[in-house]
Amino acid sequence: MTSQFAAELCELLVEENFGELFGRIFATLLRYDRLNLPRLKAYSELPNRQLLPALAAMIQQHLVYHYTSYDDGVTYYEANMQSAYYLVRSGKILEFVEERLGKYAATVLSTIMYLGHAQVSYLETLPELTSEAVKANGVSEEHTGHEEDEEQSNGLNGEHSNEQPELLHPTLKVLAAHGYIIRVREAQFQSHADNILDAERVIRSKPEIKALKGKRLEEAVIEGTLGLLKERTDGDLTRGLIVHGIPRGAKRKYSSRRADEPNKKSRTDFASVDGNDDQDEEEENEWSDDEMGYDTTPMESGLVVRVNYNKLDVALRNRRFIELAEQGVSPATAEVYECLLRRIEYQTHQCRDTAEIPREGEEGEQYSVPIALSALAEDVDPRLDLSSSTGPMDTAQPDGRRGKRPLESDVDGTNHEGANGLSSGGNRTFEIDQHLSLLAQPPHNLTSKRMVSGLVTWTVEFRHLARKLRHLELERMIEARYGDVALRVVRVLHAKGKLDEKRLQEISLLPFKDLRQVLASMQAGGFVDLQEVPRDAQRQPSRTIYLWYYDPDHICSSVLQDTYKAMSRCLQRLRFERSRIKDFLEKTERSDVKGNEQRFLSEPELVLLEQWRAKEALLLGEVARLDEMVAVMRDY
Secondary structure (H helix, E strand, C coil), rough: CCCCHHHHHHHHHHHHHHHHHHHHHHHHHHCCCCHHHHHHHHHCCCHHHHHHHHHHHHHCCCCCEEECCCCCEEEEEEEEEHHHHHHHHHHHHHHHHHHHHHHHHEEEEEHHHHHHHHHHHHHHCCCHHHHHHHCCCCCCCCCHHHHHHHHCCCCCCCCCCHHHHHHHHHHHHHHHHHCEEEECCCCHHHHHHHHHHHHHHHHCCCCCHCCCCCCHHHHHHHHHHHHHHHHHCCCCCCCCCEEEEEEEECEEEECCCCCCCCCCCCCECCCCCCCCCCCCCHHCCCCHHHCCCEEECCCCCCCCCEHHHHHHHHHHHHHHHHHHHHHCHHHHHHHHHHHHHHHHHHCCCCCCCCCCCCCCCCCCEEECCEHHHCCCCCCCCCCCCCCCCCCCCCCCCCCCCCCCCCCCCCCCCCCCCCCCCCCCCCHHHHHHHHHHHHHHHCCCCCCCEECCCCCEEEECCCHHHHHHHHHHHHHHHHHHHCCCCCCCCCCHHHHHEEEHHHHHHHHCCCCHHHHHHHHHHHHHCCCCCCEECCCCCCHHHHEEECCCCCCCCHHHHHHHHHHHHHHHHHHHHHHHHHHHHHHHHHHCCCCCCCCCCCCCCCCCHHHHHHHHHHHHHHHHHHHHHHHHHHHHHHHH
C-alpha cells in the first residue's frame, strides 16, 4: 500500500491517535524508509530522551518494525503502514465483537488493542476490566457505591476483584477460540521481507540443502523457507479450543422472535456478557460452567497476546457477503447463508494467501473448507420458517427427482411440523439444501455444492465473490457519476473485451453520438481507455484501429489511491475544524462540564456544540464509509 496518499493517511492516523511525537517519527520513517538509530535521530531532529522511549512504545503498538542485521549488528527501523491503517478500522472491529460476543469481550479486545500487545497477568490487574466484570456479573452500582468511593484511590474493588479472573479468562479463551487474538511471536516485530530473507538464510545453511544443486535446490529452499516462515509467525491459539468445527464453549443462541417477523433477524449468536438489558440478563449471560461445559482453567499468565486483524478481516468480509445475499434473497435464506459463513469463518485464518491481489484472469479459484449439510442443520434456528420462502413443491416431480429422496406426504410444504411442532429432521435438512441451492444461482453464485466421501457439503468460492464485490463497487461508482448508459457500456466491455466503436455500438444498442459522449467522459475519468492498433508501419490515423477496453485492475488501483486521498482530506478537515474552536472544545472536555452541558453551557454554546458533533460525525462517518471501499478493493 506504499503510495503518497497512503503514507499521508497513515501519518495522520498515527498523529491523531498517539500525538505529534509518534507522528513525527512515523513520518520520518515513511519519508526515508529504512533507517538505523543515528540516521533516524538526525532526520527527525529528536534527542535520545524523546526518541528512544517513543520508539519502544511504537514497537509495542506494532507501528514500527525493527531488525538487527547479522552482517554488521546494526538495528534498522521501518514503518508498519498496515498496522497504522488499522487504526481507522478499530471502531468497526469493536462494534462487530460487541455484537458477536458481548460488551465485556469488546472491552477486553479494546484494552489489548490500546496496549498493542499485553500479557495475561497484566490484564488481570487492570481496573477497567475489573469494573466491567463486576457489572457484567450483575453487581449493581448502587450496592457497591460506598465501597467504590472508599477504594477509588487504587482503582480496585477488593470485595469483587476476585470475580474478574473468573470472567476475564473465559473471555480471553473465547476470543482466542474465535481467532480474534493470537500469541505474540518475535517474527511479528519484523517486516515480511526481513523474515523471508532470514528464513532463507537459515534454510540454505543446512547441510542437506547444501548437497542439492540446480532446480532441486531452489525448490527445497522455497519449500523450507515457507515452512520455517509459517512456523515462526504462527501465533494461533485455537488449538484445543475448536470442537466439531465450532469454538469450545460457544453456545448456539436463538432469538425468541416468531418466524414471520422478517425485520428482526435471528442470529446463531454466541455468549454475550453484557448486562445492560435487564430483561435478557438471564439469557445473555451464558458463561456459567454448567451451561458452557468447557475447561475454565485460567490461561497461562505469561502468555502475551495481540489482536489478529487478519481473522477480523475474514469476519468483516463474511458480513459483506451476507449483505450482498440479502439484496436478492429472503431473510430466511440470508440467515441460512450466515450460518454457513459462520462455520467457514472458524476454519479460515486470512482472506488471501498472497499479500497482493492477482490480476483479473491470473487468480486461481480458492474454495473454502467444505461444511457438511448435517452440521449446518444443527446451527440453523429450529424456529426459522424455511418452507414458506421457497414456495410449495410440485408433487408431480420428474422421473429424475422421483425416488431419489423419500419424502413425507406433506411435500407441498404446507405441513412440515413433527410431533414437537418443528420440521422433521429429513425435511429440515432438505429445506436448508434448497435455500443453499438458491444462493448458488447466478448472478452472484454465493455458494457451491460438493460431494465429499458421499456426503453433501457446501463451500464458498471466496476469490470469485471478492471479485464480484469489487466489480459491484466500481459499477456503483460509474452509475453514480456517468449514469446508467455508461454502466451498460462498461458491462459490455467487461464481458466482450476490447471492442472498436462500431462493434460496441452494435452490442450496446446506443446512438453513436451518445456513445461517444459517454466514452469521452469515462476516459477523462480513467474508467475506460483507448488502444491504437495500426494496420501498417505508417501509423496513419486512417489506417489505425481504435479499441476501447475496460481494465478493472487499473481502475481499482486508481480508485484506491483516490480513496486514500479522500480519507486524508477528511481527517485534515476535521483537524482544522477542531483547531478553530479549540478553546471551546477544551471547556466541554472538562470533568465538571462533561455530562452536564445543559447546566454549565449557555444557549449559543449548546448550539455550537451540537453543530460540532454533527460535523464530526459527518466526517468520521465518511471516513468509515471510505474504509469499506478500501477493504473491498484491497483486503478482501
